[in-house]
Amino acid sequence: MTPCVSAEPAAGTSRPHRRETDGAVTVLMAITTILILSLILVSLESARQQGAVAMFRMNLQTASESVLGEYYAPLFDDYGLYGLYDVDIEEEIRSYLSISGRPDQSVSGSSAGESKSYYSYAYDISEVALSKTVTLLHGGGAICKNQMIEEGAVSGIQELAELLLNAVKLLKETEQTAEALETQQKVQQELAVFEEKMLALAQQIDGIKTDASGVVFRDDGSPDTVTSFVKRAIPGEVSQASVHMNNSVFYEQLKPQYDNVRTLADELLFGVMELPDEEEIAVVDENTLRAYVFLLTAVHDSFLGARGAIPVLEELIKLQDRFRPMVTEFEKYMESCQSLIDEDMYKSLEETLRILKSYVGAKDGGKTYDFAGMKETLEKNIDLLLPIYEMMKTFPQTTQEWKNLRRVNLMILDYSIDGLELDYSSVKKSTAGDSSFWQTVKNLLTHGVVGGVYPSDESLSSATLYWEKDLPSSSVEEDVRTLYVYPDLSDDGAVSVDLLKELLKGNFLKKMLNRLADGVVAISEKLLLIAYFSTHMSNYLDEEPEGVMHYEQEYLLYGKTGDANNQRSATLSILGIRVLMNIVHVFSDSVKKAEALAVASEFLAAMPFPLLVKVVQTVIMVIWAIQNAYLETAEILQGKQVPLLVTTGSFQLSLSNSLLMSRDKRIEIAKEYKPPEGLKLGYNHYLMLFMLLRDSDTMTGRALDLIQVNIRAGYDEDFLIKKCVYGFEVSAVAEVSPLYTIVSFGDTDDEGISAYSIPGNCAVSY
Numbered sequence: 001m002t003p004c005v006s007a008e009p010a011a012g013t014s015r016p017h018r019r020e021t022d023g024a025v026t027v028l029m030a031i032t033t034i035l036i037l038s039l040i041l042v043s044l045e046s047a048r049q050q051g052a053v054a055m056f057r058m059n060l061q062t063a064s065e066s067v068l069g070e071y072y073a074p075l076f077d078d079y080g081l082y083g084l085y086d087v088d089i090e091e092e093i094r095s096y097l098s099i100s101g102r103p104d105q106s107v108s109g110s111s112a113g114e115s116k117s118y119y120s121y122a123y124d125i126s127e128v129a130l131s132k133t134v135t136l137l138h139g140g141g142a143i144c145k146n147q148m149i150e151e152g153a154v155s156g157i158q159e160l161a162e163l164l165l166n167a168v169k170l171l172k173e174t175e176q177t178a179e180a181l182e183t184q185q186k187v188q189q190e191l192a193v194f195e196e197k198m199l200a201l202a203q204q205i206d207g208i209k210t211d212a213s214g215v216v217f218r219d220d221g222s223p224d225t226v227t228s229f230v231k232r233a234i235p236g237e238v239s240q241a242s243v244h245m246n247n248s249v250f251y252e253q254l255k256p257q258y259d260n261v262r263t264l265a266d267e268l269l270f271g272v273m274e275l276p277d278e279e280e281i282a283v284v285d286e287n288t289l290r291a292y293v294f295l296l297t298a299v300h301d302s303f304l305g306a307r308g309a310i311p312v313l314e315e316l317i318k319l320q321d322r323f324r325p326m327v328t329e330f331e332k333y334m335e336s337c338q339s340l341i342d343e344d345m346y347k348s349l350e351e352t353l354r355i356l357k358s359y360v361g362a363k364d365g366g367k368t369y370d371f372a373g374m375k376e377t378l379e380k381n382i383d384l385l386l387p388i389y390e391m392m393k394t395f396p397q398t399t400q401e402w403k404n405l406r407r408v409n410l411m412i413l414d415y416s417i418d419g420l421e422l423d424y425s426s427v428k429k430s431t432a433g434d435s436s437f438w439q440t441v442k443n444l445l446t447h448g449v450v451g452g453v454y455p456s457d458e459s460l461s462s463a464t465l466y467w468e469k470d471l472p473s474s475s476v477e478e479d480v481r482t483l484y485v486y487p488d489l490s491d492d493g494a495v496s497v498d499l500l501k502e503l504l505k506g507n508f509l510k511k512m513l514n515r516l517a518d519g520v521v522a523i524s525e526k527l528l529l530i531a532y533f534s535t536h537m538s539n540y541l542d543e544e545p546e547g548v549m550h551y552e553q554e555y556l557l558y559g560k561t562g563d564a565n566n567q568r569s570a571t572l573s574i575l576g577i578r579v580l581m582n583i584v585h586v587f588s589d590s591v592k593k594a595e596a597l598a599v600a601s602e603f604l605a606a607m608p609f610p611l612l613v614k615v616v617q618t619v620i621m622v623i624w625a626i627q628n629a630y631l632e633t634a635e636i637l638q639g640k641q642v643p644l645l646v647t648t649g650s651f652q653l654s655l656s657n658s659l660l661m662s663r664d665k666r667i668e669i670a671k672e673y674k675p676p677e678g679l680k681l682g683y684n685h686y687l688m689l690f691m692l693l694r695d696s697d698t699m700t701g702r703a704l705d706l707i708q709v710n711i712r713a714g715y716d717e718d719f720l721i722k723k724c725v726y727g728f729e730v731s732a733v734a735e736v737s738p739l740y741t742i743v744s745f746g747d748t749d750d751e752g753i754s755a756y757s758i759p760g761n762c763a764v765s766y
Helices: 016-068 073-079 089-101 142-152 158-206 248-257 261-273 286-337 343-360 371-392 399-414 437-447 497-505 509-518 523-536 552-558 563-588 590-602 610-637 663-672 683-693 696-714
Strands: 124-135 725-736 756-765
Touching: 016 089, 016 725, 016 756, 073 696, 089 124, 089 725, 124 756, 142 523, 142 696, 158 286, 158 343, 158 523, 158 563, 158 610, 158 683, 261 286, 261 399, 286 343, 286 371, 343 563, 343 590, 343 610, 371 399, 523 552, 523 683, 523 696, 552 563, 552 683, 552 696, 563 590, 563 610, 563 683, 590 610, 610 663, 610 683
Parallel strands: none
Antiparallel strands: 124 725, 725 756
């Protein structure tokens, strides 16, 4: 084994290479250590910075939500709506972030000038700015509407929903009957022009004096007559049958005016034949002179009547051609709806159809008038009577002139009144005096139906919004539709003449029901909104309203600046529905129709033709229905509930009392009224029905009007809803001072890093 020998360097020699190597290692180790420490410090600073970012942004979110928590108490407490009012959002958020950014300096005893913080995620706020603000009026009121719907959900609407849905169902079921009634009335009204011409024809043919309302009666109740008419000349013995007059009252009145022209012609011929031939100047006896005068008068008057009747007949022929397709369409309509409408209503339609067919000449109608045949007969009579009249109009002087009249006896033989028969069977002698039902009806048609559903001492609220400016509803798009109210209803509920005429035409019946039944769109959501309004808004029946406006729900519907005007509009809307439901019932009730027809036939003796009697029957029934509707409306305004569907049991007024109902009597009955069984609606329910028709945005805007004016009156006179904030978006910048990396690396003129900037953004709303 070789021994280990230590090698010593030679004397005088050095070891430089070894020292350089050791120094390099030392420098490398130092640099490595620095880099490792820097990495650690940078990692720590990065982690700290990310923590600060998370904390800052979390605090920004919390600060924003905390600001939302400062909602305006009166708005929430009274109306359940969230909104910020009179809050400096930027300052509130800045204050919160400042405290949360350096919580260790926010405690008591901290130095105001202290720049250091021992809180690891400390930051300083350099900027807070609102980038977007959403007020309660943004979205056309949709924001508030949604809050109201949410609030309404806690009101409990199950019973209300069931009630309104049942009401709508009943209205929908009634719609077909109303449509049938409307169709019948429109056809009747269209064909009523026949009656005008028939009245004119009656005067020209039968000598019965007529005007637009029918036969003219004298003060003693007897029918008045004219002198020139076709049947002034009768070709035979005078009897009720021979003159084709099926009304004994008319016949007895006209009997003295009828002349048997054939007998008169025979008497004239006999007298002329007795004249001596040699006399130049003829002297006729009294009988011959009488026959001449009476025959001339009868021929003249009959000729004038025939000439006046022909233009009327020509118009009637044109009307037949014009209306025949309409009657055919009406018959088809009846067939299509037979299974959908009440049996009594269908029978009424059948009776109307039978009458209409008779006017247009249908074979399966009732009494059918052959207007073309009448015209032909009258034209022949004119061709016959004119030469006779021309021959007789100059009084004869000589014997020869008298004897020339012998031809009249033969000429008159062809005169005929066959086929000139009109039906007067429905006309009876008038039994009414000056205070007759008919006179009352005529007064109503002239002056309208007098209203009156409020007690005489009733005083409506005089509250108005005239003084208010900046109402929120001005920022909400107005509903272009108008809530259904009968036009031409005066403020006191009086039905005008024009409205009566439109009701008689049936122009409003189906339209009203259609609006009510089909206007329920998104009903579940709307019911929640209605529940909110019913909970937070007062109406006419509330005894102690607290708001500036007393009739707030009425304002939601009609938007008028005065309480009284809104309430009157609500009353007229209720009256409109009650009139509609009563009309549908009266026209579907066979007993009431028969009673009205009896009155039209007995008291309205001036109506000689069936369709005109039918029209007058309609007038009576409509007025009857309107008067009962007034009573029901008065009861509803007394806080009573009235059955929605009118039945024989719920109909209150007799026909004899319908026009004798004073305002005081109506109110007296209304106060004692006790409703029968059935689906009943009161004032509040009708307002809810109307709200189903009204556009939600419109009602929401008006509700905000009321909220604003009430808060201004009770809390802050400068309060404006448009300044209430529903949500906002805020941006902020925080500065985080470095703790571990204060030296700048790389090419930079900065001596060191002073702070890191942290941007933050947050959007919040209720």
